[in-house]
Amino acid sequence: MNKKIVVVAVLALSSWSSLAFGERIAFINVNVVPMTSETLIEAQTVIVDNGLIANIGDVDDIPISDDLLIVDGTDRFLMPGLAEMHGHVPSAGSRTVNQVLELYVVNGITLTRGMLGGPSHLRLRQQILDHEVLGPTLYTSGPSLNGRSITSPDQAAELVRKQFAAGYDFLKIHPGLTRREFAIVAETANELGMPFAGHVPADVGVFDAVAAGIATIDHLDGYMQTLMSPNIDPSGGFDSFFGILLAPHADRAKIIDVVDATRLAGTWNVPTQSLFEHRVSSVSAEEMSQWPEVRYMPAATVRRWKQAKLDMVNDRNFNRELADTAVSIRRQIIKTLHERGAGLLLGSDAPQVFNVPGFAIHRELEFLVESGLTPFQALQTGTVNPAEFLKRSDRSGRIKIGYVADLVLLDENPLQNISATRRVHGVALRGKWISQPDIRKMLKRLQR
Ligand SMILES: [Zn+2]
Numbered sequence: 001m002n003k004k005i006v007v008v009a010v011l012a013l014s015s016w017s018s019l020a021f022g023e024r025i026a027f028i029n030v031n032v033v034p035m036t037s038e039t040l041i042e043a044q045t046v047i048v049d050n051g052l053i054a055n056i057g058d059v060d061d062i063p064i065s066d067d068l069l070i071v072d073g074t075d076r077f078l079m080p081g082l083a084e085m086h087g088h089v090p091s092a093g094s095r096t097v098n099q100v101l102e103l104y105v106v107n108g109i110t111l112t113r114g115m116l117g118g119p120s121h122l123r124l125r126q127q128i129l130d131h132e133v134l135g136p137t138l139y140t141s142g143p144s145l146n147g148r149s150i151t152s153p154d155q156a157a158e159l160v161r162k163q164f165a166a167g168y169d170f171l172k173i174h175p176g177l178t179r180r181e182f183a184i185v186a187e188t189a190n191e192l193g194m195p196f197a198g199h200v201p202a203d204v205g206v207f208d209a210v211a212a213g214i215a216t217i218d219h220l221d222g223y224m225q226t227l228m229s230p231n232i233d234p235s236g237g238f239d240s241f242f243g244i245l246l247a248p249h250a251d252r253a254k255i256i257d258v259v260d261a262t263r264l265a266g267t268w269n270v271p272t273q274s275l276f277e278h279r280v281s282s283v284s285a286e287e288m289s290q291w292p293e294v295r296y297m298p299a300a301t302v303r304r305w306k307q308a309k310l311d312m313v314n315d316r317n318f319n320r321e322l323a324d325t326a327v328s329i330r331r332q333i334i335k336t337l338h339e340r341g342a343g344l345l346l347g348s349d350a351p352q353v354f355n356v357p358g359f360a361i362h363r364e365l366e367f368l369v370e371s372g373l374t375p376f377q378a379l380q381t382g383t384v385n386p387a388e389f390l391k392r393s394d395r396s397g398r399i400k401i402g403y404v405a406d407l408v409l410l411d412e413n414p415l416q417n418i419s420a421t422r423r424v425h426g427v428a429l430r431g432k433w434i435s436q437p438d439i440r441k442m443l444k445r446l447q448r
Pocket residue numbers: 086087088115349
């Protein structure tokens with residue numbers, strides 16, 4: 001091999017591979033947002049060793065040894081990394097997978113739940129842990145269980161066992177399962193101790209889905225249907241896109257019943273409100289396609305997004321009042337889920353309609369705040385709540401000694417203004433420090 005080829009091969013490993021994992025890092029004089037409670041602890045030093053938070057204390061009390069990588073935290077805010085709990089990760093080895101994973105990382109996302117998995121994701125999950133691929137810690141579903149992939153109750157049970165044996169973290173439910181098939185999936189999954197999550201099949205409905213033990217309901221799927229009076233048929237052609245056409249008939253007094261059923265069953269919710277609002281909002285497709293983050297998406301994807309939005313707003317059944325009513329009902333459901341103590345998780349469903357991987361999580365946080373959560377409560381859905389939901393054995397989601405050092409350093413206080421999560425100064429991922437110049441370099445490379 002001649003010298004030129006060697007140089008090219010090294011560069012092809014991209015900028016991150018030159019950064020060491022397991023670095024010893026000292027964040028000095030930083031404001032800590034520990035997420036243990038709604039507090040800000042000023043003038044702290046945080047020491048990271050071997051991917052874990054080794055020490056925290058007043059800046060004057062913590063000794064700094066020579067071998068530490070120093071990060072000046074003055075006027076900056078250190079919080080736990082965020083989770084994208086409804087993401088779509090391209091197949092390992094595809095052209096776009098590194099793009100998506102890196103967009104997550106530069107946006108402060110250190111954990112993602114991949115909602116449409118396949119065999120390659122099992123490999124990818126390990127490659128990320130082994131530091132062969134830069135990306136957030138990956139939890140992955142198996143291939144979708146839906147009206148096409150499930151053909152009979154017996155075959156459903158077999159498929160669940162197969163995905164369990166293959167090592168997927170959970171099962172992804174899509175629409176189309178019959179009541180009988182869903183019951184068999186639930187029964188088999190519960191027997192194996194494997195979570196099942198995602199959509200609520202129309203034949204099943206939220207009440208029976210939570211009673212069967214569904215781990216998460218995503219997109220608030222099926223909630224609008226529970227708000228109908230008995231004389232309204234919630235099925236058939238009348239219903240489309242998470243029950244939007246049902247919105248004028250919704251009885252909001254019923255929200256509390258479905259929310260309490262969810263809470264009592266221990267089901268978590270990933271509202272993916274940005275998926276809904278981006279599709280129906282009064283912001284034009286043209287304006288959305290000018291958003292700064294859209295430059296990281298392929299032109300063909302942006303064209304598809306524009307078309308999807310236009311198809312929705314130009315539909316003869318669609319009008320502004322309908323959209324606003326549906327949005328307001330969904331926001332009320334989110335707020336009620338929070339108030340009644342039901343579990344909420346942060347997820348955007350990127351890369352759907354104008355949800356650019358990584359960037360979309362900041363928009364989702366803003367929608368949660370617009371729904372009535374405080375910034376702290378919104379941040380919980382992406383930090384402590386995912387840790388609790390996933391029951392991670394390595395402790396995460398908080399800044400505490402012994403916890404995983406998946407951290408994001410921000411230029412502004414996210415407890416004061418939720419949009420501060422966009423101001424990422426650097427990211428610590430399993431002990432690797434990704435600095436502001438690293439992020440700038442990566443973003444430059446990721447532009448289309
Ligand atoms: Zn999805």
